[in-house]
Amino acid sequence: MSESHVPAPTGRTSGVRRRHLLLGAMATPAAAALPSLVDATSGAGAAPVAPPEPGVFDPHSPRFAIAVLPDTQYLFDQDRSDPAPLESTFGYLAEQRGLANVAFMTHLGDVTEHGDADEIELADQTFAALDGVVPFSVLAGNHDVDSSTDDQRGDSAYLRAFGPSRFAGNDTFGGASPDGYNSYHVLTAADRGWLVLALDWRVSDAGLAWAQGVIDKHASTPVVVTTHDLAYADDDGAATLSPNGERLWDGLIRRNDQVFMALGGHYWPPGRTVLTNDAGNDVHVHITNYQDRYYGGAGMIRLYQFDLARGVIDVETFAPWFLTRDAAERPPLGAEVIELTGDVDRFSLPLDTEARFAGFAPDTSPRPRPPRRVIGRHTVAYWRFDTVGLRGRVEDGAVVDDGAVAADLTRNGNDLVVRRLHSSGPGVLTRSVEHHEGAPAHASLRFDGGQSPDRGAVLEAVADAAINSATFLDGFTIELFVKLPEPFEGDHAWMGILSWQGRAGDAGKTEGYSPLESVCSLNLSGERFLQFVLYPHVQNASPTSWSHALPVGRWFHVAVVNDGSTSVVWVEGSRIARNPAQPAHGIATLGLPFTLGANAFDNAFGQGFYGYLGDVRISDRALTPAEFVVPFT
Structure with missing residues (x-):
């Protein structure tokens, strides 16, 4: 998001004028004990150490993680670009593929600042670290494409790098809309399918119809909707649907009980809310965006750690670029954003899959055995x-x-x-x-x-x-x-x-x-x-x-x-x-x-x-x- 390209909703102060840094020292997650993936003596732009071989993902474990990566645009900004933080993040995810049972990563749009060919090419090269290592999705934000258009805009540098051809060989890739800007991905985790819808920043009526068709074809599969512009929040983290978010809610989300979570970026500060769909069930709506933080968010990710044995999703937000460095080598401001611990950055959500998914996926637990x-x-x-x-x-x-x-x-x-x-x-x-x-x-x-x-x-x-x-x-x-x-x-x-x-x-x-x-x-x-x-x-x-x-x-x-x-x-x-x-x-x-x-x-x-x-x-x-x-x- 930027002030010039995306005005705040009526009655809301622009996010740019509300910039602030989270104060205070942050507790380091257990993952801090992992070997550094970045040269600890180097500064910004240091060449990353080659990531380790990915671990083996266990699709049967009741515990798995989905990583969420928001607006990375300030890391791909003409001659100001520095992909090093994101390289570190991708190395971390490769390492955690087996250790934390990372099933998938989803990017929430605004990969780049201007969407020009050079920025897109650098992003394309950086994301190659995930190809064949950790399944992922990417969607277009307003900074990646002509922001005055919807998903019927036609060809673009973004589409050539992150369109269907990029994901065609991935096991999780299910397909894309005819225009190529919307895609869906089906991952298997905890012995069941999970569908991720990656929707363009402005979905046309044709795009919504396509998305509805995907959900209809996967009628018993829980769905996570990801898009760029979904909701904005106040300083306390209370989220409200944006105008585009209201269109998605009324045109797709509320009528499909399968959608239990919707994730967006674009605005800051981050926030969350719980809405009730037409079936009377909860839908968790979250804003994830840290581009206003030090070093453009430093490739910060949010891990949604599903623990179906406990019936919860544990959420944590941190920057691997700083996390994997020795403490003495972290810049002072970097130390402040190693991990975010506010109520909208670190929390747990209840998820009783049997109860929440009963309307579209009745209990299929084993029948009594004689x-x-x-x-x-x-x-x-x-x-x-x-x-x-x-x-x-x-x-x-x-x-x-x-x-x-x-x-x-x-x-x-x-x-x-x-x-x-x-x-x-x-x-x-x-x-x-x-x-x-x-x-x-x-x-x-x-x-x-x-x-x-x-x-x-x-x-x-x-x-x-x-x-x-x-x-x-x-x-x-x-x-x-x-x-x-x-x-x-x-x-x-x-x-x-x-x-x-x-x-x-x-x-x-x-x-x-x-x-x-x-x-x-x-x-x-x-x-x-x-x-x-x-x-x-x-x-x-x-x-x-x-x-x-x-x-x-x-x-x-x-x-x-x-x-x-x-x-x-x-x-x-x-x-x-x-x-x-x-x-x-x-x-x-x-x-x-x-x-x-x-x-x-x-x-x-x-x-x-x-x-x-x-x-x-x-x-x-x-x-x-x-x-x-x-x-x-």
Whole structure:
């Protein structure tokens, strides 16, 4: 944007008159520890070090990033040009392709200041660093083309450099409008498609019709609309649609529920707002532009870091050109814009994809799997809590009565029987339709155990169950699905999730925390760390595994794998850090019941488990993550 070319909307002071620098020292992101991509001793215009080979992008990970690059026009400005900041940014993105799982980069227009052939050629050469390395899109801003025209303007230096021919070989490139100034890109991330619409700074009616056709052809794909002129903001960052933004909103965005985010540059300061579309859903509208900052924004980027496991998009804004230099070599003003931490530059957005995308992409999570598809030749016990396990249709919140049986679906006779602890009321054990997305059964048990006073419920194996005496000398794998409630209320320190009853001392085990504790148990500490304690059949020891703090409100698959010599605990297919190297050969079982929902101390139960339990499977050998109930590769 410039004062002479783009007047501010009526009643608004021009952005040029409102220029300011963000004051104060900025915190450096974790990425600051990465090797420098620029000669730290050089100044502006220094030749960049060759970027590293790009990492491997993982399209299956629930965590990925989309990089947003706004107005770079002051870096391509006749004889004032200096592409060094952008070269550093592109090197950083190449490096982060695998490390931060960068799926895509989108430029928001005004690549150059005047759009003349020399500026465009230099920009063309600079962007070549991304070709074949990180997929990206570019759109025209008013400084790249004749600003008095729309996308029907015909040929231009911009179109020859950044038109469809540039992207034709890219896997993400879906196509362009007949005029060539609008394009769409489909990237695969978190095992689903995401469509990026890159629209000209002034889209004609024909361009809007083309964009609508693209959305119609991708009717179940979420969409991010990118354009140059979308919205402007006040000093507090509150954004308002510009006249052109209103045209896009009314002519395209509001009627298409698939559009959940719209991004623009052009104006400064940056800002954001949330609008409601015709389907009653949120659309996040953001302005990203830092050309008014030191060194024309210094190639600053914004990373939209999608974390679908947490249901959020974490946004951060920083300048790799300064970030990757040694602190002593950063110019004083550069140090002020290493990272921007204001409310419009660093924030998080909620994104519940199942709820937000339900109107056009209904939940396609796996359907329940029958027991025969879960039970293998090494499965010695398998329990689930849908209509096949505890009998009767699952009614959310229905009480599970004492004496109810959860059948061992292997038909090995390891049935579990429900009983309440102490004088616990009926509400301590109920049915639930909640479940881990990958769980075979779409049901669970909700335990409401606790202490002060002790309460809870357990499921105990029948007296003659083989599981009670199994020693597993050749190894074992115990798998279960667990979720802690949110909010996590009350004191539940050291509650048991599962155990084999029987005192370790009675099994001749004197080395360990106490001879009175159970021979084998999976517990949760006061800090919500998983703790797996095993008294081996052979050794006089108690090797113990510890996890990180288990977050609340989220399902986890937990697997304890013993290969006959050592035990390793996995959470969501990820090996935890504190697994002991101490030998662990077999389980010192005493013929007392295997139990879900509590852990006995000195053969007496105190509190019961507080949370949800899904399917539980026990195998008589060590399984690999690819063989878990939820295969992890």
